[in-house]
Amino acid sequence: MTYINRLSEHVDKQVTLKGWVYNYRSSGSLVFIEMRDGTGITQCVVAKDDVSESDWEAATSLRQESSLEITGTVKADDRSIGGHEIHVSEVKVVQIAEDYPITPKEHGVEFLMNNRHLWLRSQRQWAAMRVRNEIIFAIHTFFQERNFVQMDSPIFTSNAAEGSTTLFETDYFDEKAYLAQTGQLYGEAMAMAHGLIYTFGPTFRAEKSKTRRHLTEFWMIEPEMAYYDLDMNMDLAEDMIRFITAKVVEKRKNELEILERDISKLEKVAENPFQRITYSEAVEQLKSKETADMLDQMIEDRKQEEKDIKQEREEIKKEHGSAKKWRKKQIDQRVIEIGQRLDQIEEDYRNIPQWKESAQNFEWGNDFGGSDETVLMLQQEVPLMVHRWPAEIKAFYMKRDPEDERLVLGVDVLAPEGYGEIIGGSQREDDLEFLENHIEKHDLPMDVFGWYLDLRRFGSVPHSGFGLGLERTVAWLCGLSHVRETIPFPRMMGRLRP
């Protein structure tokens, strides 16, 4: 058996492929089978004269997603996807598929999500899962090469780590238990045993969020490092993101092309240092005249674009009456695209003034909203690291900035192109008394943090760590508009099946 991604090693030789029918066309005494086998897609050509009568019957009985084995000769052919095609000599049907619901046509999100178990076979989904795998492998490679030890934190926990988010509650032998929203506190304990560790596992948030950036179950990577301060933490986060970006570009070009990802944007990330600004500098930037002018300019740009595409639409509509059938289809498609873009522009007209207002009136001490993040990232081509945040809006375990009591040594990493926060991290508070006071101040139950405070009783050291959201990273690197396409079976509000 040969795999499709190895066909170039078998040109002009006979091979046997095992897989599924991705698409099917017939033309009298020719049958064209686009066959997929998990490694790729290739076109198989069955000519009536080249196969036995029973094989010809088998070939003409095929339907989308039928499973089959094909034997034939590999020919280099530029007309065919992948640059090769198979001239078939034998066709063996494994199973004739029933009516396959996902046709090579457009479908709505709800329908595709209901058929997620089948949707995973489609090209773009296939490519995204391969990139996800590459990212996972790159993360392990990055940490393992630096002598980090991978460790698993518990999924059942007795408390909310930060107290703020809503958690999934379960019954744990008549005791309340919660699905972990982070493994961080446990990671700190393990770092005190091994120095450098990282966790890689699922986390759960019961927030009723319905946005393109949220799942109720998602995978998080949380390194924790003894004797690391905030700067070392930021260096590590930056090195890691640039490393995985470089690996994905190097090893998954084909998949990125299927996803129509602009690879040059990823190359910039891999090659350039990230900008680091403090929270206070970010606030100044938001309130600046430059930002206001930039947003005004955006409105002007939208107006011009609106004029241009409306004119284009008028022109192609005129052409429609006398156009050939294929051109009519093309025009219909373009008209739909223009309509969607105009809707987006309408939304921008409503949003941009609000963004401007939010940015101009931003008050030091507040957390950034979604629009503030968007505005901050408008002119960024690589991730932006925002550090030294007001203590009020951050978790109790973050270490105070010795140079400014109002601040904690936390850092958020924002991805470009509107993907938002992909990393949140900090240097951790290592003083026992300070932590005890803050647990009290945050109204958190002291008894469940007893073991955590022990870490400050027995050889407390400066240490730092961060959490990377895997799905947001996959969405960003793949250029996907929604995290639901970055994980095989997304769990989100109202979605438990399949």
Added chain:
RNA sequence: UCCUCGGUAGCUCAGGGGCAGAGCAAGCGACUGUUAAUCGCUGGGUCGUAGGUUCAAAUCCUACCCGGGGAGCCA
């Protein structure tokens, strides 16, 4: 929880008081180079659910259910 848009054939959608429609998919047929193939024919409907207004409701009104996008929260 709130704001906003939507639910019509298997799928994507049009129809917005007066006969339930199109394209694709499915079935049958034609075609020796197709690329979402093309061409001809055929079958296919609880117009999200319940109630109301009307001579007449997919269309108007009310409530509810489901979904998309967003706010809050965050990775």
